[in-house]
Structure formats: structure tokens, C-alpha cells
Amino acid sequence: MARPTGKAKAEALTELLLTMFRANNLTLAWGDRLVSPLGLTSARWQILGAIVQADRPQPVAWLARDLGANRQNVQRIINDLKNDELVSFEPNPHHKRAQLVVLTPKGQQTYEAAINLYNPLVETLAEGLPAEDIGAAQRVLSALRTKLETFAADD
DSSP states (O other), rough: OOOOOHHHHHHHHOOOOOHHHHHHHHHHHHHHHGGGGOOOOHHHHHHHHHHHSSSEEEEEHHHHHHHHHHHHHHHHHHHHHHHTTSSSEEEEEEEEEEEEEOOOHHHHHHHHHHHHHHHHHHHHHHHTTTHHHHHHHHHHHHHHHHHHHHHHOOO
């Protein structure tokens, strides 16, 4: 069997990217519907998740980097979350202006409520998908993200 050419691999990657864009749009719409009863959007939920996943409080710029998102967009959403009393700011001992973002108790409860809505539905989504295929998709997307981060750093 012949090895795929660079052009064939590029075409296959293009199809994967188009599928990924469509799946991302559907995922965001699904997430919006899922967490809207909690006063969240997918974007707000994603940022709450990034705060939870961080091993310690982080400034907005670090959260944006971890999400692969624009710092200004993350700042705007965090400001909205602060207005809704889901996050607060703490002084950063390493930087006077870059405050640390932390969940409030209300933010923690809201995030946990979102996860409680999500867990049974993600199990349903996973039905019929072999674990090894999910793992392979994760590895491909992780490698793609790493390459895209390298391109972004070169700009």
C-alpha cells in the first residue's frame, strides 16, 4: 500500500478541520442549551472550568493562554462573571496589575451544577464510540493544537 502524499495528508487534514469546526459549533450550541438554566453560556462555563482546572489562582492572561483564547475576550467574560458574583479578584503577589481570578462559593456551586447536568449527557454521547477511537482523536487534536501553538508563537 502506498504511503499518503503530502497533498493527500493535507486534504485529509482539511476535511478533519472542517469536521472539527462543525462539531465545535454544534458543541457550543449544545453547551449553551445545557447550561442556560444556570445563567451560563458555553464560554462562561469553559472559563469557570479553566479556573477549576488550574492548580492555583491565575491571572486572566494565563487563563486565556491555557484556553488558547484571546485575552481581551476572556477578560470581558470574566468581568461578566464577576458582575454575576461567580468569580472575584485577589491581589497577585507577583504583579500589581494582573489580579488573580478565583471562584466564589456561588461560582463553585454553579460550576458543579453544570457538571451535574453534563455528566449523564456526555455518557450518552460516548455510547457507541470505542475508547480507543476517542483516545486517537484526543492524540490527533493535541498534536494539532501543539503545532498551531507553535505557529502562533512564530507570528
